[in-house]
Amino acid sequence: MFSNKYIFLYTSALVVAVAVVLALTASLLQPMQELNRKTAKMQEILKAAGKTVTGEEAVSAYDREITSEWMVDMQGRIVSEYKNEKGEWKAVQGGERALRAFDCDLKAQLNKAAAGDADALFPIFVCRGNRYIVPLQGKGLWGPIWGYLALDDDFNTVSGATFGHKGETPGLGAEIAEDAFQQAFKGKKLFDGQGVFTSITVQKGGAEKYAGGVEHAVDAISGGTMTSNGVTAMLADCLEYYRPFFQHMNQQREAAADTTAAGEVVMLQ
16 A cells, blocks of 8 residues: 555656656747648648648748748838848848748737727738738637738739638638638729728628728628637728738839830830
């Protein structure tokens, strides 16, 4: 018969041994988990740009297809830029304080912006073919939801979208992660004909019932009203912080077009 002291010491030693093994296992697996996290993020960004790749292809495809990473401020100015140079991402704008968009904690930046912090910065991924991808983060019915929205170079027309979730209901809210829902965003507009920001609404009953026009809405998920509302709120809240950047870039594009047109007139004369 073992004494109470023996049982206590044996149990304590066993607990310590298990804790050491678990800590060591977690430490050994951490690099692999971090790589998996980065790979999954690259896959989501590329999917928004219309490029589906495997985990093994993700890093090389990302380095090939994403030409620049920008960080923009609340006024819509690019304050930091990274480019891939011979397989290594390096800062080409922003100096020592340059922040890489891929490493940005979007939730922290959104919280800063919501608190009125003018130093909040937001990431943008520039893809080959003149597409610009912005990350999104919000709240669903049961937990966080997120996504990436790809825009054409008019910074208005959606060319692709992808969404994810942590715990939405399978067959209902979880449908935001399905291609059928994501494909509906292609061709939708963020601004109306007068240049007013409208975002995109996930409309209950169908996009055609949205009073603002079908080009600014997609069909809501049947039985997933709360998650659909969460996606609508996520789009409006996150994209509002990018609105100054979209408008600034559009002004530059229009000015460049006007300059080109004026030059052509002079040449014709």
